[in-house]
Each structure stands twice: as structure tokens, then as C-alpha cells.
């Protein structure tokens with residue numbers, strides 16, 4: 225049995241293919257389908273995952289970790305007591321818990337899974353997810369892009385050709401995917417979105433508003449009180465969720481602080497219109513990201529025949545209204561619970577890999593332009609964004625100095641152009657190719673090959689054609705050149721041939 229896992233920012237789910245050949249969500253020990261992606265370290269030996277951990281967020285904030293998905297692929301470490309934990313370690317604990325649920329429910333050992341990742345996840349983030357699987361003791365057979373999983377959940381048994389737009393907005397990420405579904409082939413054309421925009425940003429905006437309103441009416445600033453802040457955060461999220469089904473709700477936290485006259489309560493009323501107004505810049509950002517993706521894909525919005533919504537935050541009426549406004553008259557597919565659609569799609573992929581279900585081909589595309597840095601510090605592209613993968617591309621380079629003994633190959637990812645028109649380069653790693661042909665500048669031929677496998681993982685190899693010296697790496701080093709997290713050293717002495 226190969227299970228499907230949606231390892232989400234806020235919640236995670238595990239699903240499998242039942243006897244009828246249908247994808248089904250596994251219920252956890254508390255009878256819930258969603259397991260909060262929260263980990264609480266009670267002590268060195270005792271770790272809790274899920275709802276029990278989430279209830280520690282207020283009083284044991286220093287030992288409780290949430291939203292770790294946002295840190296995947298970075299050098300971030302969480303310090304708990306004496307020890308630092310990496311994002312893959314924390315995600316590994318969540319995965320292990322989900323596996324435990326699956327094994328108990330299915331009464332069999334589970335050793336393999338399909339795990340979903342945002343389409344926009346880069347190489348570092350994908351590597352970190354694979355590492356989390358290793359730490360949980362599970363073989364991740366496929367990293368499936370979340371929007372592709374959502375399309376699979378809707379698309380199985382659909383015969384007719386369709387142009388689909390998948391909008392997947394979860395706790396921390398927003399993925400936009402344009403795809404064509406025809407003859408059992410799901411072909412992604414273009415992806416866009418942001419790995420730093422999701423439901424959490426709406427919560428933060430609401431927290432800011434609640435703090436300001438509280439300060440205005442009580443003259444007390446709660447922003448430096450971690451326990452009060454955590455309570456406001458939890459209640460802000462609840463209010464946001466409530467406002468998806470009612471027009472007005474209240475945010476109530478009794479005894480939130482002590483004033484000069486005694487205990488002070490937080491009691492505010494929020495209306496949906498007010499929420500939409502407070503978060504208007506986020507809706508604007510969503511709209512701009514969608515427009516940008518269509519511009520990049522070179523198709524008009526009329527191309528879309530159906531919109532599939534996924535991710536818990538797609539339930540916000542403001543989000544649905546925006547989609548209807550951008551795509552008037554287009555069918556909105558919302559029949560499958562948006563919290564579950566990705567996990568269900570992952571289980572279907574698992575069923576296809578194990579041979580239980582007939583195969584549907586999925587072809588994904590790269591989310592970022594990948595290349596190397598030349599001797600001038602300029603970005604040289606090898607694989608442009610939105611290239612279907614698996615793929616392999618090579619380019620020849622040479623030296624700039626006479627009798628150079630090595631070249632440093634600095635692998636970069638170039639993200640969307642910023643407002644000023646500049647590309648944002650992210651360092652994915654670098655390696656040295658030593659013992660190259662000792663010759664005059666411009667004579668050696670160095671072949672650099674980028675290969676992206678079916679999981680979206682990048683492998684880079686370099687070959688000095690004359691001496692046969694070759695080196696191959698899977699990128700593991702992380703850091704940002706422009707953010708200067710790691711020193712921005714030049715891809716020294718390397719120019720394009």
C-alpha cells in the first residue's frame with residue numbers, strides 16, 4: 225500500500241485507496257481528518273504532534289512549533305532546550321505521526337508514500353521534504369505538486385479535454401497552475417504564485433487590526449505580551465474561519481491582561497466587509513499573481529474552462545468573489561472538500577504507482593529559472609521557468625585566466641523579476657571542478673549539465689571535456705545571495721563558450 229500525504233503548513237492529512245478503488249482520508253486518533261502540523265516537545269523523550277501539540281501553543285509557546293513548512297529548505301533551526309531542530313526533523317515527526325495513523329487504521333506496515341509539495345517549492349524545499357521522509361523512515365516514491373494532485377482528484381474518469389486553472393491557497397502558500405487535461409494526460413502549462421502567501425497572512429493582518437483596536441479603546445499595547453498575542457492569534461484565525469459562513473462574529477478573550485482598574489477583557493466585533501477591507505492588499509496581491517501567471521503563460525483568461533479550488537483558505541468568500549470577478553461565467557469546482565482534495569489526489573497517485581489504479585500521466589513544469597553565475601556575476605540560464613520535467617540541459621563554458629586549475633560552479637535559481645525589473649537570484653549551492661586542462665584562457669571546454677528528475681530535484685554535473693574530469697552533485701547547500709545569508713562569492717573564472 226502506498227499512502228498519499230498532504231504535508232501542509234497548518235494541517236496535514238493522509239489518504240489511501242480503499243477496496244472500491246476510491247481515495248479515502250484516514251481518520252486520526254481524535255476522529256479528525258485533519259491533523260494540525262504542530263509539534264510540542266514536552267521533554268527530550270516525549271514529543272506530541274497534532275491537536276495535543278496545538279493546545280500547547282499558548283502556554284508552552286517556547287516548546288511548540290507550528291508552520292514549519294514555511295522554513296523548509298532554509299538554514300533555520302528551532303532551539304528547544306539545549307538542542308536545535310531543523311525543519312526536516314520537525315516535518316519528519318509530523319510524517320511519522322501520519323504514518324502511525326495510517327498503520328493503525330489499515331492494520332499493515334506502510335513503508336512508502338506520495339507526498340505533496342507546493343508547485344512553487346524550489347530544489348532546496350523539495351530536498352528538505354525528501355529528507356523529512358527519510359527521517360520518518362518512509363520512502364517517498366514521488367513528490368507530487370499540490371495543484372496537480374488536486375486536478376487528479378477532480379480529473380479521474382473525466383474524458384473530455386479541458387483547460388483547467390487550479391488555485392490552491394493553504395495556510396502558507398498560494399499556487400496558481402494552468403493545465404490541460406486530455407486522454408489520461410494531465411499537462412501543466414505554467415505555474416505561478418508565492419511560497420510566502422496564505423491564510424496565515426490574513427490571520428496576521430487581523431491580529432494587527434485587533435491589537436490596534438484594543439490599544440485605541442483601552443490604551444494598552446498587547447504586542448509585547450507573548451501569551452496575549454498567541455491567544456489573539458488563535459482567535460483571529462477562528463474569526464477568519466467564522467467569517468466564511470457568517471457576516472459578523474466576535475473575538476472574545478476574557479482576562480487577556482491586567483489594567484489599572486483590574487482585569488481587562490478583549491471583546492471585539494468583526495464584520496465580513498471589514499475583514500475584506502483589512503485584508504484588501506492581500507486580495508490585491510492574489511489578483512496580481514494570477515494576472516502575472518497568465519501573462520507569463522501567454523494565454524488570456526478566457527482560455528480557462530474550469531477553476532479548481534484547493535486549500536482551506538479558498539473558503540474565504542472574498543477569495544471566491546475575486547475568482548468569480550476575474551473569471552466571469554467559468555465553472556468553479558468546489559465539490560471536493562478543499563482541505564482534502566490534495567491528499568486524495570496524492571492517494572490516487574499512490575494507487576497508480578502501486579498498479580491498483582490505471583495510470584494517468586502527469587507532466588509538471590519547473591517553477592524557477594535555473595542557471596549558473598558567470599565571471600561577471602551575471603546569471604546564465606540553463607533551464608527556464610515553466611519547462612516540463614524530467615529534463616536535462618547542457619551548456620559549454622570555458623576559463624578566463626591562463627592555466628586555471630579549477631572552476632567554481634555557482635548554481636543559481638532566478639525568481640520573478642522584482643518591481644525594479646531586476647532578477648532575484650537565490651543560491652542553490654556551488655562546487656569546485658578541480659584538475660581541469662591546464663591551458664590558455666578560453667581553451668578548455670567545460671560542459672555543465674542540469675538534470676531535473678520526476679520529483680523536481682536538480683542534479684548538476686560538470687565535465688572537463690579534454691581531461692575527462694567530472695563531478696556531480698545533488699544540491700544541498702542553501703542560502704540567498706541577495707539576502708547575503710551565505711557569502712555571495714563569484715562563480716569565479718567561468719564564462720560561456
Ligand code: AMP
Nearest residue numbers: 232234394395423465468535536537539
Ligand atoms: P491548508 O493548508 O489547506 O490546511 O489550509 C489552512 C488554511 O486555511 C489556514 O490558514 C486556515 O485558517 C484556512 N481555513 C480553513 N478553513 C477556512 C475557512 N472556512 N475560511 C477561511 N479560511 C479557512
